[in-house]
Amino acid sequence: MDAKPFNVGVDVGGTNIKFCLTNEEGTILSRHSIRTAAKAGSFALIQSILDNIELVLQRADTTLSMVNSIGVGVPGTTDARRGIVVFAPNIHMVNCEIVKAIRAVYEVPVYVAQDTRAAAWGEYMAGAGRGLASIAIVTLGTGIGCGMVIDGKIFHGALNSAGEFGHQIVAIDGNQCNCGRRGCLEAHAGGPAIVREAIESIPGIIDLLGKSADAVSVEDVFELARCGNREARRIADDVVKYVGVGLVNLINIVSPELVSLGGGICNAPPELLLKPLVEFVRSRAYPPISETIQVCRSPLRDDAPLIGAALLHKERSTYAAMERN
16 A cells, blocks of 8 residues: 555635545545635735645644645646646736745645646546546536546647637637637637626526526526527527537547536536537537547536546656656
């Protein structure tokens, strides 16, 4: 048995920071979360991470001497080999040496990855991707992202920008995206885009829901669609169309064995999202792979990036050079 059988995972989100202690198989043994004080600045955010790593150890009745590694998933661009958060605007981190800061307090190996890549690694190691060689996980939420494990390695891309799934163009001269371009998938099927379209297109939606425009959610839109509202159903069908195009592009180009879906939008009724997405892929992906590709809801759900962060020490191709320095 490993002398240090436990790993700490940290999943930094724009709203909450989640912490866990796992074993080497990725089973969560202890967990808790805190609110993200993003506006307090990177120094304060890192200090809260340091304080709560200690707390998760205490709650599991263990000590640092039993910890093999600490891994952190971050919602933004990271340089995994240098241990730096390059740009994470939602948590106000720019060129932040997060690994160095954590290692200064906890003298164990520390790793960082973009959260979608951590999610893909979690799915590969402990979820639907176990036993496979190449998988992708697509997260559907406020933003739309993608992490990939190709031939057993996290895929970063030569320019470290692999997985910008939400910024592929699905509508020429389409909706304005926050990235500054038009027609991005995220601008048509991300959470804010769905809600905006619903408010503009569903007659009397405020009265139907009994809430203010600011309180309308993606869940509300899909519930109206489930109950038979025609415009809401059109919006749900459009989400399937746009996301489906994105999935077919990904599958045809990358040729993964599995695409796993995560994120809050995936809580939509299966008959309105997952089932028609699978049918879309089966009918439109390149014929030799259309029946072979697996498309599923992530069994790890929101824990995929948390578990993946905890197991980053197992991803030798990315981090071996860093450990030698």
